[in-house]
Amino acid sequence: MKKIENVICPFCGCLCDDLEVTVEDGEITKVARGCSISRSLFLNHHKNLAKPMVDGEETSVERAIEEAASILARAQFPLIYGLSSTTCEAQGRAIELAELIRGNIDSTSSVCHANTTLAMQAVGEVSCTLGAVKNRADLVIFWGCNPIEAHNRHLTRYSGTVKGRFIQGRKDRTIVVVDVRRTRTAKAADLFLQVEPGRDYECLAALRALLKGEELDVREVGGIPIEELVSLANRMKSCKFGIIFFGMGLTMTRGKHLNVAAAIMLVRDLNRFTKFLIMPMRGHFNVAGADNVLTWQTGYPYAVNFSRDYPRYGPGEFTAVDLLARREVDAALILASDPVAHFPRKAASYLEEIPTIAIDPHRSMTTEIARVVIPTAAAGISAEGTAYRMDNIPIRLRKVVDSPYLSDEEVLERIIELVKGS
Amino acid sequence: MSAERFILITGRTLKQGRALHLGKDSPEYTDEVSTVEMNEEDMERMGLREGEEVRVKTEHGETTLRCRKSDALPQGVVFMPYGPPANVLIGPDTSGTGTPDSKGIEIELEAI
Numbered sequence: 203m204k205k206i207e208n209v210i211c212p213f214c215g216c217l218c219d220d221l222e223v224t225v226e227d228g229e230i231t232k233v234a235r236g237c238s239i240s241r242s243l244f245l246n247h248h249k250n251l252a253k254p255m256v257d258g259e260e261t262s263v264e265r266a267i268e269e270a271a272s273i274l275a276r277a278q279f280p281l282i283y284g285l286s287s288t289t290c291e292a293q294g295r296a297i298e299l300a301e302l303i304r305g306n307i308d309s310t311s312s313v314c315h316a317n318t319t320l321a322m323q324a325v326g327e328v329s330c331t332l333g334a335v336k337n338r339a340d341l342v343i344f345w346g347c348n349p350i351e352a353h354n355r356h357l358t359r360y361s362g363t364v365k366g367r368f369i370q371g372r373k374d375r376t377i378v379v380v381d382v383r384r385t386r387t388a389k390a391a392d393l394f395l396q397v398e399p400g401r402d403y404e405c406l407a408a409l410r411a412l413l414k415g416e417e418l419d420v421r422e423v424g425g426i427p428i429e430e431l432v433s434l435a436n437r438m439k440s441c442k443f444g445i446i447f448f449g450m451g452l453t454m455t456r457g458k459h460l461n462v463a464a465a466i467m468l469v470r471d472l473n474r475f476t477k478f479l480i481m482p483m484r485g486h487f488n489v490a491g492a493d494n495v496l497t498w499q500t501g502y503p504y505a506v507n508f509s510r511d512y513p514r515y516g517p518g519e520f521t522a523v524d525l526l527a528r529r530e531v532d533a534a535l536i537l538a539s540d541p542v543a544h545f546p547r548k549a550a551s552y553l554e555e556i557p558t559i560a561i562d563p564h565r566s567m568t569t570e571i572a573r574v575v576i577p578t579a580a581a582g583i584s585a586e587g588t589a590y591r592m593d594n595i596p597i598r599l600r601k602v603v604d605s606p607y608l609s610d611e612e613v614l615e616r617i618i619e620l621v622k623g624s
Numbered sequence: 625m626s627a628e629r630f631i632l633i634t635g636r637t638l639k640q641g642r643a644l645h646l647g648k649d650s651p652e653y654t655d656e657v658s659t660v661e662m663n664e665e666d667m668e669r670m671g672l673r674e675g676e677e678v679r680v681k682t683e684h685g686e687t688t689l690r691c692r693k694s695d696a697l698p699q700g701v702v703f704m705p706y707g708p709p710a711n712v713l714i715g716p717d718t719s720g721t722g723t724p725d726s727k728g729i730e731i732e733l734e735a736i
Binding site for chain 2: 505
């Protein structure tokens with residue numbers, strides 16, 4: 203039996219790096235300090251493993267890799283999609299492959315925080331690290347996000363009950379939630395403002411007006427009584443170090459990138475009065491890495507096309523849901539993702555009609571329909587590598603058990619070699 | 625009982641997050657993602673009890689779900705965990721951004 207300290211959890215963008223994993227006879231038997239999702243991830247990692255498959259028949263990994271390379275080499279307009287639940291090293295290889303086959307490459311960012319990227323490209327970003335939040339933030343606002351269910355230890359490690367250098371835990375922090383639902387996070391907050399669906403933009407604009415000293419001659423904005431917004435604006439102005447964490451409640455709802463831009467501009471305005479920052483709550487453990495690696499290799503964070511041999515950026519044009527719903531691509535390589543389970547049905551079902559390759563440690567709805575399945579070692583469990591936390595801090599993932607399979611990076615390297623030789 | 629209009633919000637739940645790792649064909653996962661949470665007064669008005677089946681429809685598709693009481697929701701708003709049943713209801717239009725509208729979806733819901 204061995205106990206491995208400081209293991210990094212490869213589930214969400216918190217990338218908690220303090221887990222203690224017990225391994226007995228090559229099996230993970232105990233996970234200390236992780237959240238319930240993390241425990242489920244580590245303790246069930248050996249179940250439901252994918253097998254190498256071609257056309258529904260079990261085969262060798264080598265044969266599956268050859269078939270994948272053959273499909274991609276023949277394709278006229280292929281898509282590589284996923285990336286967010288693997289290492290930066292594998293992401294880099296996926297981009298190299300996309301360029302080689304003159305394909306499209308897109309990450310799961312496109313269905314979560316793509317609108318954050320669009321907003322940041324328009325108005326910039328006023329951000330910091332989670333360490334700064336832990337040590338200094340006395341006002342924490344969660345807008346359209348529910349960390350207690352989606353980023354389970356965010357409050358205990360960075361933003362809520364945790365003791366920081368200048369903040370003595372929960373009593374020194376005011377927590378505000380703005381959401382359509384009175385979520386579990388809202389119930390744990392000091393203040394909850396319930397916004398009507400699709401009306402976040404109005405509330406953000408009203409807060410900006412209030413900060414500038416405007417008087418709003420209305421009783422409510424977006425379902426929130428005006429006196430609550432006035433009180434929140436005053437609270438924001440008078441804190442020492444404030445931060446807005448936001449989630450899909452802004453990015454996936456009506457207004458999309460305009461909601462995020464309004465939130466960033468509110469934060470920009472607040473810096474006339476005090477220190478205020480903003481950060482997206484990133485979901486997959488290395489979705490921030492996908493944005494970073496794509497940006498440094500191609501210049502663009504998602505929705506990249508190489509048809510003309512140089513990278514072009516086209517949200518709505520080269521994004522996975524759009525390419526599939528318009529039935530434009532003729533082959534797909536899905537890396538560490540399950541779009542069949544998570545895309546709108548019309549987009550997901552097209553993957554069943556084209557040669558789809560799934561690279562994944564586990565069986566998924568995508569591996570079930572894929573023409574080629576290549577099982578791999580799970581990043582952060584049986585393969586090491588780099589991942590970026592939601593605040594863009596790179597952290598080295600650890601390997602805690604062995605896998606009989608290659609890593610995502612190694613599989614992609616082999617596909618690249620075969621495509622080059624074809 | 626005739627169908628009523630609601631606004632659907634989809635999102636993450638802790639149960640769905642845990643069940644992901646048991647497999648998407650596990651009963652824990654399929655039960656969780658086939659659930660729609662509703663305001664208690666909405667359920668009472670429609671004569672629905674906890675665990676009863678409802679049919680939910682949008683212009684993109686329809687699915688059958690089990691309803692669950694929630695004190696988190698205002699009247700007129702329902703919630704579903706992300707997953708295959710929710711995706712039947714969501715359209716593929718992304719308004720040129722790449723991201724479909726997964727929240728604030730107009731639905732029709734009726735008791736079965």
